[in-house]
Amino acid sequence: MIDATQFKVRGRTVPAELCGELRESSLSDADEVLQQRLQQDGYLFLRSALDQDEVLAAREEIFQRMVDVDEVASPAIDGIATGRSCRADVADDLTAFWKSVSEGAAIRQLAHGKRTREVMDRVYGEASRPQDYMWIRPRKTGWSTGLHYDHPFFVQNSDRVFTAWIPLGEIPLCDGPLMLVEGSNEFDDLISGMRAKDDDVEKSPEFAKEVAFFSEEWDRDAIEFAEERESRLLSEDFDVGDLLVFKMTALHGSLDNHSSIGRVRLSCDVRFQPASVPIDERYFGPNPSGQEGTGYASMNSCKPLPEQ
């Protein structure tokens, strides 16, 4: 059972009737069941799907890099923010620093390794392929990610590209895990409006943020939005090894990180597609340009943690 009092968005506690838990699926379900559920709900929540040692190794690897720049206290695995940073003094190039964190051996083993790929093969019903460009998100207290759809960032092959959101360690509700809007993969007014702008997004990549609803104009309060749509905000106390897969048409953001011990919420999100589908070159290779053409530089995580 989730504790609704821990659901907070932008400093407000979400009314209990607007909170819900994610529907849990299991790897013991048949592949077809998993695939149908993803299509129906817009997401698939799999407990204990990934290798716990791989998850913890990735957590330690990333937080150790943040210990080295005085952003996280030792021991790294605890992930407690210091409130300080010497990243800008130590790293000549902040983008290169974050790219190297994102390319660490342990995080790549987790996100691109055999175990995760086998799970994603089942989700697709065929061989899958992860994108090289991936987001690692350390999120300090006070942070929440605004509501958005991922679709505009991955317009090409978008019906076959899925986001794999991986908690790197336990993420209880108070640490601000990912949150999905129930039924949002069927909000046809929003989805068709977004798809209608695909051509413009392709021509002008910076437009994607606006269309994803990240724009200031759309900057919607998740609580008000859920009320208006008579929907609910779904999340979970995530454990080591859990995996959340969702479609580009699932509206999501995160809860507030209101950890009372200043713990940084750490996750990674990587997009998969069937191996048989042609790749979108922006997200593959040793120097992916990403949607905005600036590679890793467009990621918030490139900034020293206190400035994010």
Ligand SMILES: O=C(O)CCC(=O)C(=O)O
């Ligand atoms: O982890 C978050 O706060 C947001 C993640 C996200 O937007 C995604 O995985 O697409």
Ligand SMILES: [Fe+2]
């Ligand atoms: Fe997203």
